Amino acid sequence: MSAKNVVIAATDQLFNKKDVRAVDELFGPIYVQHSALGADGVVGLKALVSSLPETAGYELTRVLADGELVVTEGVFTGFAPVPLTGYDVWRVIDDWIVEHWDALSAAATQSSGKDTSVDDATLNANRALIGRWTAEVLVAGDRTSLASYLAPGADVTLDDSLAYSVVHAVVADQDVVYTRSEGVRDGSVIINDMWRIADGKIDEHWQLVAAVPDKMPHSNGAF
Numbered sequence: 001m002s003a004k005n006v007v008i009a010a011t012d013q014l015f016n017k018k019d020v021r022a023v024d025e026l027f028g029p030i031y032v033q034h035s036a037l038g039a040d041g042v043v044g045l046k047a048l049v050s051s052l053p054e055t056a057g058y059e060l061t062r063v064l065a066d067g068e069l070v071v072t073e074g075v076f077t078g079f080a081p082v083p084l085t086g087y088d089v090w091r092v093i094d095d096w097i098v099e100h101w102d103a104l105s106a107a108a109t110q111s112s113g114k115d116t117s118v119d120d121a122t123l124n125a126n127r128a129l130i131g132r133w134t135a136e137v138l139v140a141g142d143r144t145s146l147a148s149y150l151a152p153g154a155d156v157t158l159d160d161s162l163a164y165s166v167v168h169a170v171v172a173d174q175d176v177v178y179t180r181s182e183g184v185r186d187g188s189v190i191i192n193d194m195w196r197i198a199d200g201k202i203d204e205h206w207q208l209v210a211a212v213p214d215k216m217p218h219s220n221g222a223f
Contacts, residue, residue: 003092004065010090010097011072015058020046027097032220034101040218053078062111062194064173066127068093071171071178073111073194082106087192087208089169089180101169101180101222103190108208111194115174126197127172133195133202134179138164151201161185162209168223182223188212190222 001009006026013022028042038048056078064071068091076084085108091099118126133149136142143158150156162185169180175198181191189209196204212222 001095002065003068003070003090003095004063006092006095006097007065007070007072007090008060008063011058011060011074011088014045014049015052015056015076018049018052018054018056020049023049026095029096030098032099033218034099034220034222036213036216036222037102038217040220044217062115062176064171064176064178066171066173069169069171071173075110076104079104080106085110085208087178087180089171103180103192103208103210105208105210108192109206111176111206113196113204115176117174123172123174125200126175126177127170129197129200129202130172130177130179130195131167131170134164134167134170134181138181139167149202151198151203154201154203154205156195156202156205157207159185159207162189162191164191166223182212183209185209 010026013019023042023046031042033040033044038044058074058076060074062073070090072088074086076086084104084106086104089101090097164181164183166182167179171178175196177195179193183189183191189211192208194206195202
């Protein structure tokens with residue numbers, strides 16, 4: 001089973017079916033948790049799944065895979081008074097999920113549109129483009145080169161109140177590149193960005209920003 005299919009199966013079995021057996025089938029034996037929702041390891045994950053309300057559900061809206069990393073975007077219901085958009089990053093090795101990061105927010109732009117397949121050369125170029133973009137424009141704050149990165153009429157919003165410090169993950173799949181970054185906006189935040197690339201330039205952008213939790217049920221940190 002591909003890494004992408006492992007994660008698709010896991011999200012459905014855990015968040016919709018609340019099937020604790022999926023933990024033994026798809027996770028571990030070492031499982032490093034970075035989410036604030038559960039304790040570390042497969043034991044912590046089982047406890048989390050067992051505690052989910054029967055009304056809780058999950059709609060997967062986009063999934064990206066790049067090497068060991070799989071990114072899912074989806075909508076969680078029944079976890080809070082309002083639906084929450086979630087970005088989850090999963091590390092998959094030899095068909096086992098071994099590490100997980102997440103971010104949840106009601107105030108997020110839900111990505112839309114159908115992804116377009118690209119060849120390997122274009123995929124690598126897209127990944128490299130976003131690597132340069134995040135380093136130069138987002139982290140270093142140099143806005144003088146925007147025209148060289150953005151397509152004409154690009155739907156890209158840059159929030160001047162949001163300061164990027166470290167980019168922790170870059171995941172490219174088809175014509176979309178996801179980045180997970182650490183930053184500051186009224187405190188430490190987790191910044192999730194989805195960038196669509198067209199003809200070598202950034203054409204669309206979606207974002208979810210979530211506060212880094214003050215307390216975690218483990219010592220692994222949010223990043």
